[in-house]
Amino acid sequence: MRNIILQILGLAAAALSSAPSFAQEPGQAAATVIAIPPMTTPDTGTKGNELLAIGWEATQLIAADLRQTAELVPLPPKQKDYYSYPEVTAPNFPKWRSAGAKALVTGFVQQRADGRLTFGCYVYDVEAGRELGRKGFVVAKDDWRRAAHKCSGIAFKGVTGSPGVFDTRIAYVAESGVGTGLVKRVALMDSDGTNHRYITAGDTIVLTPRLSPEADKLAFVSYVGGVPQVRVMDVASGSPRPLVPSGNAISFAPRFSPDGSRIAFSMMLGGNADLYSVSANGGYPQRLTFSPGIETDPSFSPDGSRIVFESDRGGSQQLYVMNADGSRQRRLTFGGGGAYASPSWSPDGKWIAFTLRSGGARRIGIIAADGSGEKILTRGPGDEGPSWAASSREILFQRSDSAGRTGLYRVGLDGSEPRQMSIPQGGSDPDWSGVMD
Amino acid sequence: MARKLTLILCLAALAGSPAAAQRRAPAPPPLTGIDALRAEFAVQSGGSIVYFGMGSNQLSAQALQVLTAQARWIRKHPEVVVRIEGNADGGDTRDHALAVGARRAQEVRDYLVLLGVPAAQVTAVSWGKERPGPGRVATILVR
Numbered sequence: 001m002r003n004i005i006l007q008i009l010g011l012a013a014a015a016l017s018s019a020p021s022f023a024q025e026p027g028q029a030a031a032t033v034i035a036i037p038p039m040t041t042p043d044t045g046t047k048g049n050e051l052l053a054i055g056w057e058a059t060q061l062i063a064a065d066l067r068q069t070a071e072l073v074p075l076p077p078k079q080k081d082y083y084s085y086p087e088v089t090a091p092n093f094p095k096w097r098s099a100g101a102k103a104l105v106t107g108f109v110q111q112r113a114d115g116r117l118t119f120g121c122y123v124y125d126v127e128a129g130r131e132l133g134r135k136g137f138v139v140a141k142d143d144w145r146r147a148a149h150k151c152s153g154i155a156f157k158g159v160t161g162s163p164g165v166f167d168t169r170i171a172y173v174a175e176s177g178v179g180t181g182l183v184k185r186v187a188l189m190d191s192d193g194t195n196h197r198y199i200t201a202g203d204t205i206v207l208t209p210r211l212s213p214e215a216d217k218l219a220f221v222s223y224v225g226g227v228p229q230v231r232v233m234d235v236a237s238g239s240p241r242p243l244v245p246s247g248n249a250i251s252f253a254p255r256f257s258p259d260g261s262r263i264a265f266s267m268m269l270g271g272n273a274d275l276y277s278v279s280a281n282g283g284y285p286q287r288l289t290f291s292p293g294i295e296t297d298p299s300f301s302p303d304g305s306r307i308v309f310e311s312d313r314g315g316s317q318q319l320y321v322m323n324a325d326g327s328r329q330r331r332l333t334f335g336g337g338g339a340y341a342s343p344s345w346s347p348d349g350k351w352i353a354f355t356l357r358s359g360g361a362r363r364i365g366i367i368a369a370d371g372s373g374e375k376i377l378t379r380g381p382g383d384e385g386p387s388w389a390a391s392s393r394e395i396l397f398q399r400s401d402s403a404g405r406t407g408l409y410r411v412g413l414d415g416s417e418p419r420q421m422s423i424p425q426g427g428s429d430p431d432w433s434g435v436m437d
Numbered sequence: 438m439a440r441k442l443t444l445i446l447c448l449a450a451l452a453g454s455p456a457a458a459q460r461r462a463p464a465p466p467p468l469t470g471i472d473a474l475r476a477e478f479a480v481q482s483g484g485s486i487v488y489f490g491m492g493s494n495q496l497s498a499q500a501l502q503v504l505t506a507q508a509r510w511i512r513k514h515p516e517v518v519v520r521i522e523g524n525a526d527g528g529d530t531r532d533h534a535l536a537v538g539a540r541r542a543q544e545v546r547d548y549l550v551l552l553g554v555p556a557a558q559v560t561a562v563s564w565g566k567e568r569p570g571p572g573r574v575a576t577i578l579v580r
Contacts, residue, residue: 207531207565221535228563250539250563252532268536270543271539271544272540273536273539294536294540296536317533341532342531342533357528360528429531
């Protein structure tokens with residue numbers, strides 16, 4: 001990873017005293033119109049013009065980010081609307097009200113003595129005439145995109161109360177070739193598809209890459225030693241090592257805890273798969289389940305206190321919840337019509353996404369964390385592996401067609417038609433990171 | 438009745454064996470080393486693959502028969518290293534498939550060991566659903 005140096009400035013995020021006047025609940029149709037005047041700069045002369053150019057590119061990227069959401073409708077930014085520096089922190093609210101905007105995001109970019117850039121972003125409730133949030137960042141000059149994504153995130157959070165997905169990453173298994181010539185590589189990209197790169201070389205089968213919450217570490221399953229085993233690596237350094245010294249034992253299905261300190265995973269002893277958890281730096285694993293049968297796909301609750309997983313201990317594949325130390329195991333799903341698999345706990349804690357296997361099809365569904373309100377979101381027939389957006393408003397999953405071609409799709413919780421993501425080849429086993437800091 | 442079934446199975450195995458193909462193909466080079474052993478193993482044990490019902494790791498009567506013949510052959514060849522490769526059904530989910538493949542491979546390995554094959558001679562691995570096809574376990578002679 002290049003010089004992605006990002007610091008939070010002294011501009012502390014303003015505490016929200018109350019919800020904005022247009023606060024929405026998920027699933028509500030009304031979108032908030034948001035104005036995005038061009039980012040300005042306090043600098044003048046040639047340098048000022050150069051920074052205005054960067055600011056304009058960042059402004060367009062923020063508008064593009066927000067246009068992709070269901071919750072915000074950006075007014076198209078106009079480059080000729082020069083925005084003065086004092087207006088960044090003292091906007092002319094009546095003007096934006098008459099333009100039809102309910103929210104406003106302003107910003108500036110300034111060059112530091114060391115050549116890096118300072119970005120400042122502010123979000124306002126136009127109707128109430130008050131600030132909803134602000135944040136500042138220092139980035140290397142080449143990383144202005146990262147700063148723009150951060151501004152988009154602040155705007156989204158200010159309006160909706162949920163984190164945005166703009167400054168997040170997606171790991172997945174890139175698939176090229178067919179049949180016995182199928183090549184699988186771990187790939188990593190920004191959530192808007194930029195910065196795409198391959199992490200493994202494709203000389204051995206790899207499965208289920210899982211990012212740490214801040215996307216700086218990666219755990220995945222590799223056949224490099226002949227037997228599928230979990231390996232972990234720093235994304236920056238790029239050299240994977242075994243998670244646990246497990247000899248010839250098969251280990252798989254790794255998932256980071258929300259604070260990134262631990263990894264839960266499955267390990268097989270004979271024909272029996274049980275769950276374990278271990279420090280993300282390695283060490284001696286703690287065994288969490290002891291029942292015969294297959295226990296796999298652990299996923300932590302957002303506070304790290306519980307783990308949802310799948311087990312066939314009751315005769316059919318169902319979802320179970322336990323405390324993170326393995327205590328208080330209890331069944332969550334009681335569906336008789338199919339197999340519940342690959343659960344994933346939403347970042348807001350409310351939902352658990354899963355794959356339902358029934359009638360020869362695999363579909364993606366959600367169920368409330370207390371086991372109520374089950375809802376199937378996709379038609380299948382070849383869907384699996386749900387992974388949540390940081391916003392808890394969207395799910396990323398893998399879809400295979402009848403010819404075995406795989407792709408990555410996004411679906412909202414309202415069950416609207418899934419949208420295919422654009423990636424350079426086939427893709428499976430997607431994993432969406434939390435917001436990077 | 439059982440003898441009759443065995444006879445039919447043997448005939449079926451022979452019909453699908455390389456020997457049948459060789460009658461039509463122009464004189465292939467004689468097999469040597471591990472390839473010759475693999476051919477002999479496949480013919481004499483009635484196949485190197487056993488199949489499973491959807492999601493199951495239960496060995497069928499036919500599978501038991503094939504594995505019994507496999508065990509007999511492997512016991513006579515202690516120099517050969519054997520790898521048991523488990524495969525799950527393509528409709529399974531990724532991680533469950535990995536465990537099902539491993540469970541099936543373990544079931545086959547356990548049965549071979551039960552029939553007197555030294556445990557140290559046989560390793561087991563799971564391909565999950567990475568290799569398309571029906572749920573099955575292949576007994577591979579490595580060297």
